[in-house]
Amino acid sequence: MLKCGMNGSQVKVFGKAIQxxxxxxxxxxxxxxxxGLALRSVNSxxxxxxxxxxxxxxxxHYQWSTSVEMNNNDTMSNLNCKLGMKxxxxxxxxxxxxxxxxxxxxxxxxxxxxxxxIQFFCRHGVKRTHNVCFQESQPLQVVFExxxxxxxxxxxxxxxxxxxxxxxxxQEEVTLAxxxxxxxxxxxNEESMDLTNSVYSEMFVGPDEFDFFQxxxxxxxxxxxxxxxxxxxxxxxTHAPISIHFDIPGxxxxxxxxxxxxxxxxxLATLADEPSSESSPQSLCLSQKRKRSNSKxxxxxxxxxxxLKKSNTQKALS
Amino acid sequence: xxFRAKIADAACLNHFTRVSxxxxxxxxxxxxxxxPRQLNFILADKVASGGVSxxxxxxxxxFFSEFQMEGVSAENNEIYLxxxxxxxxxxxxxxxxxxxxxxxxxxxxxxxxxVSIELLSVSSSSRVVTHDxxxxxxxxxxxxxxxxxxxxxxxxxxxxxxxxxxxxxxERMKNISNHxxxxxxxxxxxxxxxxxxxxxxxxxxxDLGNPPSASxxxxxxxxxxxxxxxxxxxxKLLQFLAGQQSTPTKxxxxxxxxxxxxxDVLHEDVSLQYFIPALS
Numbered sequence: 001m002l003k004c005g006m007n008g009s010q011v012k013v014f015g016k017a018i019q020x021x022x023x024x025x026x027x028x029x030x031x032x033x034x035x036g037l038a039l040r041s042v043n044s045x046x047x048x049x050x051x052x053x054x055x056x057x058x059x060x061h062y063q064w065s066t067s068v069e070m071n072n073n074d075t076m077s078n079l080n081c082k083l084g085m086k087x088x089x090x091x092x093x094x095x096x097x098x099x100x101x102x103x104x105x106x107x108x109x110x111x112x113x114x115x116x117x118i119q120f121f122c123r124h125g126v127k128r129t130h131n132v133c134f135q136e137s138q139p140l141q142v143v144f145e146x147x148x149x150x151x152x153x154x155x156x157x158x159x160x161x162x163x164x165x166x167x168x169x170x171q172e173e174v175t176l177a178x179x180x181x182x183x184x185x186x187x188x189n190e191e192s193m194d195l196t197n198s199v200y201s202e203m204f205v206g207p208d209e210f211d212f213f214q215x216x217x218x219x220x221x222x223x224x225x226x227x228x229x230x231x232x233x234x235x236x237x238t239h240a241p242i243s244i245h246f247d248i249p250g251x252x253x254x255x256x257x258x259x260x261x262x263x264x265x266x267x268l269a270t271l272a273d274e275p276s277s278e279s280s281p282q283s284l285c286l287s288q289k290r291k292r293s294n295s296k297x298x299x300x301x302x303x304x305x306x307x308l309k310k311s312n313t314q315k316a317l318s
Numbered sequence: 319x320x321f322r323a324k325i326a327d328a329a330c331l332n333h334f335t336r337v338s339x340x341x342x343x344x345x346x347x348x349x350x351x352x353x354p355r356q357l358n359f360i361l362a363d364k365v366a367s368g369g370v371s372x373x374x375x376x377x378x379x380x381f382f383s384e385f386q387m388e389g390v391s392a393e394n395n396e397i398y399l400x401x402x403x404x405x406x407x408x409x410x411x412x413x414x415x416x417x418x419x420x421x422x423x424x425x426x427x428x429x430x431x432x433v434s435i436e437l438l439s440v441s442s443s444s445r446v447v448t449h450d451x452x453x454x455x456x457x458x459x460x461x462x463x464x465x466x467x468x469x470x471x472x473x474x475x476x477x478x479x480x481x482x483x484x485x486x487x488x489e490r491m492k493n494i495s496n497h498x499x500x501x502x503x504x505x506x507x508x509x510x511x512x513x514x515x516x517x518x519x520x521x522x523x524x525d526l527g528n529p530p531s532a533s534x535x536x537x538x539x540x541x542x543x544x545x546x547x548x549x550x551x552x553x554k555l556l557q558f559l560a561g562q563q564s565t566p567t568k569x570x571x572x573x574x575x576x577x578x579x580x581x582d583v584l585h586e587d588v589s590l591q592y593f594i595p596a597l598s
Contacts, residue, residue, distance in 0.1 A: 162437075162445075165411075165412055166412050166447060166449070198452070199405045199408070199409060199449050199450065199451050199452070200430075200449070200450040201409070201412075201447065201448065201449045201450075202447070202448050203445060203446070203447045203448075204445060204446050204447075205445055206445070209445075
């Protein structure tokens with residue numbers, strides 16, 4: 001059973017997380033645990049994954065309790081709640097007005113009822129209740145050691161937002177090229193240069209614009225622009241810097257926002273460099289989420305990934 | 319063929335950006351003509367635009383601190399390029415806080431107009447942004463179709479009312495019919511009429527004033543109350559109005575009965591002429 005409450009400004013941040021994840025996929029997992037409430041989404045071709053984990057201290061109050069009886073079936077203690085973005089996104093629309101009008105928002109669910117109840121207690125005694133049905137589905141999560149990446153950048157979201165303005169939304173992919181001297185964000189060269197419409201844009205950013213700049217290997221990675229926009233939407237709400245972890249082409253790029261109350265990770269696959277590579281980015285290594293338990297054997301299990309999609313050029317992540 | 323120019327003043331840059339957004343709203347693809355003294359945005363492809371043509375002119379020295387061009391040849395010292403208007407306006411929009419903007423003709427993998435922007439940034443290092451806009455060079459033999467249109471001898475010329483008002487009126491009229499009648503006289507009266515089976519709506523503008531007529535003899539002896547009218551596709555007029563984002567310094571409308579509606583506006587130092595043909 002999940003029961004948590006937020007005030008107006010917390011609802012805004014929560015809503016922004018949902019909006020950011022909606023850029024990745026049409027479905028969202030609501031995944032509560034003792035660590036907090038995680039929102040997860042994966043896109044259909046498994047090339048982008050987003051997870052925003054709100055710690056219990058983010059909320060006004062947070063309660064998560066699993067069923068008392070012990071089950072041999074591992075999956076029972078997860079909520080296994082998958083919601084359609086079409087159902088949940090409209091509830092968190094007009095975040096600025098929600099922030100102003102909502103005094104308290106509660107989210108309540110029981111796994112046996114397959115329903116999430118979201119209530120907004122607004123000014124002037126108005127109470128809005130939403131009952132959203134969910135599909136039972138085990139959440140997926142990505143196995144990716146971002147701290148093992150050779151290149152790490154930390155940047156204020158405003159700088160990245162200024163860079164993104166350069167690119168039109170028709171741009172499918174964006175390339176990040178780094179050397180120890182500078183960083184360049186540019187239109188991807190992958191698409192054939194169609195004379196009629198594509199403008200090639202590039203922006204150079206010097207190392208002193210970054211809060212943290214560590215480049216271990218010169219690299220040019222290409223990933224999906226649409227998903228990057230999603231990360232930016234969320235970062236505007238948190239005012240925390242964005243950390244970017246990446247390696248060589250083909251290995252995923254992780255964009256994270258980490259502050260005391262929440263931790264967001266957006267992991268995007270990148271195009272592999274080989275001439276024989278497919279035109280679409282590599283798939284991420286995803287695993288089914290296991291029940292948390294104190295047993296050591298189970299903990300080991302969590303590390304092993306279940307590859308949901310294999311391709312010839314896929315690189316192992318862990 | 320060479321072209322390089324620089325804008326170093328923020329006000330000039332903003333004005334140039336606004337002009338380019340206006341052009342982007344009026345013509346999807348347009349021709350840019352570069353000559354030693356002027357820069358023009360031209361739409362003359364009558365077939366593609368349904369008969370509409372546009373001529374926008376600006377004096378380069380009002381905008382550029384540096385301007386160097388070398389045309390196709392010494393006798394034909396001009397450059398005609400074709401590009402997607404929105405590409406240029408979008409690139410210019412990214413130069414909101416620029417220290418300087420440079421435009422030049424380049425040939426990387428194919429001919430481009432390269433816009434490079436030096437942005438002001440918080441830290442000491444300035445950020446450089448480059449956009450390569452693909453263009454097509456228009457050959458000399460096609461230049462004759464891209465010359466400044468001759469202003470026709472009009473039956474009536476009249477100052478336009480506030481364009482915002484005209485736009486809101488025309489927008490609503492569009493819901494009734496696409497066939498708009500524009501009529502005006504030398505007494506400062508302008509009427510916009512729309513008809514359908516059920517309803518007939520006319521909006522009357524009075525006391526607009528008429529500019530002094532260039533060919534005094536044409537309007538000499540014309541009854542000031544007599545209306546000259548032209549029937550046009552309302553969507554074309556609406557497109558023109560949608561492109562006017564700010565109030566022009568001067569706005570004149572000339573009617574050549576049953577032939578063409580000529581709109582002539584001046585935004586500070588940039589002149590724009592828009593020709594809408596009469597419905598046949």
